[in-house]
Amino acid sequence: xxxxxxxxxxxxxxxxxxxxxxxxxxxxxxxxxxxxxxxxxxxxxxxxxxxxxxxxxxxxxxxxxxxxxxxxxxxxxxxxxxxxxxxxxxxxxxxxxxxxxxxxxxxxxxxxxxxxxxxxxxxxxxxxxxxxxxxxxxxxxxxxxxxxxxxxxxxxxxxxxxxxxxxxxxxxxxxxxxxxxxxxxxxxxxxxxxxxxxxxxxxxxxxxxxxxxxxxxxxxxxxxxxxxxxxxxxxxxxxxxxxxxxxxxxxxxxxxxxxxxxxxxxxxxxxxxxxxxxxxxxxxxxxxxxxxxxxxxxxxxxxxxxxxxxxxxxxxxxxxxxxxxxxxxxxxxxxxxxxxxxxxxxxxxxxxxxxxxxxxxxxxxxxxxxxxxxxxxxxxxxxxxxxxxxxxxxxxxxxxxxxxxxxxxxxxxxxxxxxxxxxxxxxxxx
Numbered sequence: 152x153x154x155x156x157x158x159x160x161x162x163x164x165x166x167x168x169x170x171x172x173x174x175x176x177x178x179x180x181x182x183x184x185x186x187x188x189x190x191x192x193x194x195x196x197x198x199x200x201x202x203x204x205x206x207x208x209x210x211x212x213x214x215x216x217x218x219x220x221x222x223x224x225x226x227x228x229x230x231x232x233x234x235x236x237x238x239x240x241x242x243x244x245x246x247x248x249x250x251x252x253x254x255x256x257x258x259x260x261x262x263x264x265x266x267x268x269x270x271x272x273x274x275x276x277x278x279x280x281x282x283x284x285x286x287x288x289x290x291x292x293x294x295x296x297x298x299x300x301x302x303x304x305x306x307x308x309x310x311x312x313x314x315x316x317x318x319x320x321x322x323x324x325x326x327x328x329x330x331x332x333x334x335x336x337x338x339x340x341x342x343x344x345x346x347x348x349x350x351x352x353x354x355x356x357x358x359x360x361x362x363x364x365x366x367x368x369x370x371x372x373x374x375x376x377x378x379x380x381x382x383x384x385x386x387x388x389x390x391x392x393x394x395x396x397x398x399x400x401x402x403x404x405x406x407x408x409x410x411x412x413x414x415x416x417x418x419x420x421x422x423x424x425x426x427x428x429x430x431x432x433x434x435x436x437x438x439x440x441x442x443x444x445x446x447x448x449x450x451x452x453x454x455x456x457x458x459x460x461x462x463x464x465x466x467x468x469x470x471x472x473x474x475x476x477x478x479x480x481x482x483x484x485x486x487x488x489x490x491x492x493x494x495x496x497x498x499x500x501x502x503x504x505x506x507x508x509x510x511x512x513x514x515x516x517x518x519x520x521x522x523x524x525x526x527x528x529x530x531x532x533x534x535x536x537x538x539x540x541x542x543x544x545x546x547x548x549x550x551x552x553x554x555x556x557x558x559x560x561x562x563x564x565x566x567x568x569x570x571x572x573x574x575x576x577x578x579x580x581x
Contacts, residue, residue, distance in 0.1 A: 229260025254280025
């Protein structure tokens with residue numbers, strides 16, 4: 152057997168192993184998450200319906216294509232006018248550009264239905280946000296209850312009473328109504344999970360959306376991984392290591408070189424070997440760092456507390472600081488990479504970038520190896536996008552700008568990204 156064929160077999164084996172790791176390791180996904188519940192059963196189904204991390208091909212994330220761009224959008228939250236203003240500003244071309252979102256595309260803003268309709272019609276790639284997740288859970292709950300004996304009748308009566316009351320604060324009205332009818336309808340009210348708010352914005356969206364829109368939300372994974380760009384996309388974020396241990400601890404995936412299958416001649420194919428090793432190590436971040444296998448972390452994380460626990464509060468150390476700390480320690484697999492910090496133990500890794508949203512309180516948060524894109528659009532801030540690939544110097548109206556003006560604009564918005572550069576483009580949401 153030739154070395155080339157051996158390499159192909161090794162690559163195929165690694166891809167298969169990578170797929171299996173994503174789906175079955177560390178308890179991230181169990182079979183119930185991907186099995187439809189029995190509609191006639193009174194047993195509580197899995198409302199979360201989490202979808203495991205997904206790998207993006209080079210075609211889906213064309214960072215090396217000189218004729219195509221990858222555009223990553225921050226939290227939209229149903230802000231339809233700024234969304235289309237931003238697409239216009241960057242001269243978005245759906246026939247060539249790859250559009251990706253970081254989640255929280257709906258809820259809180261005024262035009263969530265329009266945003267969701269656009270995403271479905273154009274099959275836009277993205278990840279789930281914590282607000283998207285709440286809508287998924289309510290729709291799954293609604294589907295379950297309406298298929299229970301008497302469930303549809305109960306909900307129809309409840310909705311008729313709510314529409315007749317036409318309350319200014321539907322959630323508060325629902326709480327009062329539940330207390331008033333708790334004895335009569337106790338078996339139904341008990342089916343609502345603790346902490347859920349019926350008639351909330353999430354509930355309204357869940358009830359109104361089409362089956363196709365529900366399926367679109369269900370298709371959104373917790374994390375996207377683009378190996379060709381050495382990039383992760385997650386709504387709240389991804390940890391580079393388990394914060395309970397030192398970055399150089401043997402259990403940390405960035406502290407050791409992945410093991411390749413026997414028979415691969417690394418000397419004859421150094422570039423392919425390096426690409427495969429990096430792919431395996433990046434996959435291990437998602438499967439071997441235990442916090443990354445917890446969907447709550449992917450959807451809600453903001454900070455790390457002093458006891459190394461994870462919180463959604465803005466208090467504590469931003470998790471992105473840990474990400475950039477570890478990436479700055481990456482010294483390559485042979486230890487020859489230049490590091491920004493020479494006083495700490497180097498790691499056997501190459502740096503990767505994570506793009507995320509969720510942390511609006513911190514605004515646009517750009518660090519060397521992380522990009523936080525939630526710039527508070529729904530709170531009258533700005534809607535931001537990260538643009539990778541060739542620059543297309545067109546104005547808001549589509550006319551070519553002056554060369555000088557475009558160059559000056561690029562200088563102000565260009566940031567390092569991976570081994571190259573990217574641009575930050577935003578619009579006002581006021």
